[in-house]
Amino acid sequence: xxxxxxxxxxxxxxxxxxxxxxxxxxxxxxxxxxxxxxxxxxxxxxxxxxxxxxxxxxxxxxxxxxxxxxxxxxxxxxxxxxxxxxxxxxxxxxxxxxxxxxxxxxxxxxxxxxxxxxxxxxxxxxxxxxxxxxxxxxxxxxxxxxxxxxxxxxxxxxxxxxxxxxxxxxxxxxxxxxxxxxxxxxxxxxxxxxxxxxxxxxxxxxxxxxxxxxxxxxxxxxxxxxxxxxxxxxxxxxxxxxxxxxxxxxxxxxxxxxxxxxxxxxxxxxxxxxxxxxxxxxxxxxxxxxxxxxxxxxxxxxxxxxxxxxxxx
Ligand SMILES: Cc1cc2nc3c(=O)[nH]c(=O)nc-3n(C[C@H](O)[C@H](O)[C@H](O)COP(=O)(O)OP(=O)(O)OC[C@H]3O[C@@H](n4cnc5c(N)ncnc54)[C@H](O)[C@@H]3O)c2cc1C
Numbered sequence: 182x183x184x185x186x187x188x189x190x191x192x193x194x195x196x197x198x199x200x201x202x203x204x205x206x207x208x209x210x211x212x213x214x215x216x217x218x219x220x221x222x223x224x225x226x227x228x229x230x231x232x233x234x235x236x237x238x239x240x241x242x243x244x245x246x247x248x249x250x251x252x253x254x255x256x257x258x259x260x261x262x263x264x265x266x267x268x269x270x271x272x273x274x275x276x277x278x279x280x281x282x283x284x285x286x287x288x289x290x291x292x293x294x295x296x297x298x299x300x301x302x303x304x305x306x307x308x309x310x311x312x313x314x315x316x317x318x319x320x321x322x323x324x325x326x327x328x329x330x331x332x333x334x335x336x337x338x339x340x341x342x343x344x345x346x347x348x349x350x351x352x353x354x355x356x357x358x359x360x361x362x363x364x365x366x367x368x369x370x371x372x373x374x375x376x377x378x379x380x381x382x383x384x385x386x387x388x389x390x391x392x393x394x395x396x397x398x399x400x401x402x403x404x405x406x407x408x409x410x411x412x413x414x415x416x417x418x419x420x421x422x423x424x425x426x427x428x429x430x431x432x433x434x435x436x437x438x439x440x441x442x443x444x445x446x447x448x449x450x451x452x453x454x455x456x457x458x459x460x461x462x463x464x465x466x467x468x469x470x471x472x473x474x475x476x477x478x479x480x481x482x483x484x485x486x487x488x489x490x491x492x493x494x
Contacts, residue, residue, distance in 0.1 A: 184208070187217060188224060188251070194243050197235055197254060199301065200444050201399040202453065203243025203479070206252035213257020215330075215337075215362065222332055225251040232332055233483055234360050236306030237278060240401050243479040245450045250480065255305065259362065264289070269368045270325060275305030275361040279312065286369070287379035293369040294323065298383035299390060301402075305361040309354040310475075311347045314386070315407075315414075321347035323366045329359040337362065350406050350475055358483065395435040399444035404457055405472040415464075415472055416440035422463035429455040454478075 184190060192209035195201055208230070212218040225232040231250035235241065255276030262273045262285050273282045283298025296318040300307065308327050313319025326341050346353040354361065373379055405415040419425075419439035427434045431448030434456055435441040442456055461472050477483070 182228065185220060185224060187212070188221065192252070194235075194248065194252065198238040198241055198243050198401075199399065200242065200401045200442070200448075200453070202245070202444060202448055202450050204245045204247030206248045206250075208251040209253075210251065211254050211256040213255075213259070215258075217257075218253070218255070218330065218360065218362070219335055221251060221253050222330070222335055226332070226335075231480065231483070232358070233480055234305065235479075236276070236303030237301060239301045240306060240310060240475065241477045241479045242401065242450055242453055244481070248480050253360075255303070255360075255362075264368075266368065270365050271368055272363055272365050273304045274363050275303060275308070277304050278302075279304060279307045282366075283383060284380075287383060288376050290373045290376045290379060291369045292371045292373045292379050292382065294318075295379070295382040295386045299386050304364050308345070308361050308364050309352055310350055311352050312350070319347075321345075321352075323369070325365045325367050327364040328362045329354070330362055332358050332360065349409070393438065395437045395441050395443055397435065397443040397445075399448075400435070400441050401476045403440050403475050404442050404460070405440055406475045408470050408472060411470055414440070418464045418468050418470060418472070419460050422460065422467050424456075424460045424463065427456060427459065429453070429459075432456055434460070 187210055189209045191205045193205050194203035210221045212221050222232060233248060233250060233252050235252055235254045259274035259276035262271065262277055262282055264271045279297050279300050279302050282304065283294060286294050287298060296314040300312050302312055307320050308324060311320050324342055326339050328337060328339055330337050407414045416439045424434045425439045426436045430452035431444060431446050432452035433443055433445050435443050442453055457474065465471050
């Protein structure tokens, strides 16, 4: 069976992950249109290979051993953003950076979505992960519906907000391998006359984060979710379990924020996993709290059987 020219073989993935770690994809494609996505999916299905979608790689740890399947990163038309102001909505392609949507809303003077301007993921990743900030602003607050593609039937379907079962940093999409193609958001009711005021809100949020978060570029942000019902955030427990500054190879728990792991250079995926497991064990032994990972292990968290899981109903 020949490999279509749009599919690359043995493609290195580390540059696609914010933490700068990862082996090669057996097959890689950057589909720019729905026809192209279907072609890539048919290729994966015909070869019975798992298909994994990568957004902007800001929340994944890609295995050094690489991906024995097809990795797709949406590009081209999937990066577009279009306003339907008379309907009070904005539609964003799943490959568009969330920051681009935040900036587009700011330019039009829509306030109340500053968090979108500071989270470094794609629309697709943000919808799946229900990205948001600690200040209670998250995708679920603004999403109306998402168009998804079933990897088995290759059928497209609109899922309404209620179908997506959003909760803290998760959605029903985490239990499927459905691909988000685009998402429709409700425009905020609050519209300031001056876009510069909205940009000022985004800058202020950035500044707050810069003051409290590590400056290192090579990281996936929070490693663990904040434990539900616990008194403190995950970082507090990790810090008090002595994790700050702990190293494993080139990976290190940030000295500024114990819930962040950084790649100081040459870290491998196993180095990071060791730190994650040590942190989880220590917090459990010391505080009886079992932390849940936020970062997605690629491909372990998305086993091949995922390809054949059902879409949400
Ligand atoms: C510096 C830094 C700061 C961060 N701050 C925050 C924060 O404040 N709040 C927050 O919530 N997160 C934060 N994150 C984490 C991350 O940005 C979010 O989780 C983001 O939503 C992930 O999007 P992504 O496109 O990078 O997804 P990826 O990391 O590429 O993938 C994450 C998951 O989404 C899936 N996915 C990606 N695209 C699609 C698609 N089109 N269809 C279906 N599934 C898809 C992937 O398969 C994977 O399972 C931060 C990360 C960094 C590096």
